[in-house]
Amino acid sequence: MxxxxxxxxxxxxxxAAQFIKETxxxxxxxxYENWxxxxxxxxxxxxTVSIINAYADDRxxxxxxxxxxxxxxxxxTALKNVSGAYIAFLDSDDLWDKEKLSKQLTFMEENDYLFTSTDYAEIDESGExxxxxxxxxxxxxYEGVLKYCPGNSTVMYNAQELGIFFIPDIKRRNDFVMWLQVIKKAKVVYGLxxxxxxxRVREGSLSKDKKKLIKYQWKVYRDIEKLPVMKSVFLLFHKIYTVLKKK
Incomplete structure (x- = not known):
């Protein structure tokens, strides 16, 4: 590279004490070591804090x-303190393949892509x-992201070109709100x-509560993105369909 x-x-x-060490x-x-x-x-x-402190170094x-x-x-808060040309996101219970950064950066640099995601594999609480x-x-x-939210821990974007994006204080779907902001400036998100x-699929996690996710999905469409009612209804039913289809 x-x-x-x-x-x-x-x-x-x-x-996240149960998982953050592995993450x-x-x-x-x-x-890729420059992170x-x-x-x-x-x-x-x-x-959680004591586990993180055990890793204390310059990076x-x-x-x-x-x-x-x-x-x-x-x-x-994290975004206010970043220094990188690129920004990647990783939830504290998810994992990356050892070549994730290297392959995704190569994918972006070779194609001049500003905003990308990757496929992801699901693991259970034990890591299987x-x-x-x-x-x-x-x-x-943008219309595509309204229907299909990229996986949070897969996303990377070029902050040097696009800048830093902050999100409103919404309890759920805040990653979705973030990608909707980025896509408006990047225009396209490309998938590797x-x-x-x-x-990691966990029992009792916020993302497992489908009813509340649907509620917040509607909030994003109407309150944050200010979409018309009928379009919001269409998108909501599309989301419900994709969730049921996944099951």
């Missing part, structure tokens, strides 16, 4: 919020693959057709 640009990795976390290890194992990790802890009550930066404020605030692989779409514009991310 010709580039050696810094990649800032954004990771909000809350009570950070998957970053440290990257074949920084910005972890923002949202007042964890378990051993791993921990910011502790003074009170629990949710993932959107934690994500924005479930057999489900979610494919990225080869090319999505390789599963370079492992998404």
């Amino acid at each position: 010709s580039t050696n640009k810094l990649v800032s990795i954004v990771m909000p976390t809350y009570n 950070i290890d998957s970053i440290i194992s990257q074949t 920084e990790l910005i972890v923002v802890d949202d007042c964890s009550t378990d051993e 791993i930066h921990l910011i502790k919020l003074s009170k629990n404020q949710g993932a959107a605030v934690a994500r924005n 693959k479930t057999g489900t692989v979610v494919k990225s779409h080869p090319k999505l514009d 057709p390789e599963a370079l991310t492992y998404y």
